[in-house]
Amino acid sequence: MTTLYCAICGNRFEPDDDHMWIDAERKPRTCHPTAPLYEADAEYAFHVDCWERETSGWRAPA
Ligand SMILES: [Zn+2]
Numbered sequence: 001m002t003t004l005y006c007a008i009c010g011n012r013f014e015p016d017d018d019h020m021w022i023d024a025e026r027k028p029r030t031c032h033p034t035a036p037l038y039e040a041d042a043e044y045a046f047h048v049d050c051w052e053r054e055t056s057g058w059r060a061p062a
Pocket of ligand 1: 006007008009010011046047050
């Protein structure tokens with residue numbers, strides 16, 4: 001069984017749970033020109049809720 005981990009909250013979820021994928025290239029944190037190559041091929045899975053929270057300006061306490 002495949003277990004995925006949300007890149008935002010870190011909680012695990014099953015592939016059939018509601019989630020989404022984001023390519024590393026589109027992730028703001030990895031836009032640095034010298035980012036390691038392996039990150040260019042990486043993908044990140046998120047809970048849909050987590051992603052919407054991130055993109056809507058919600059911020060977790062530092
Ligand atoms: Zn999450």
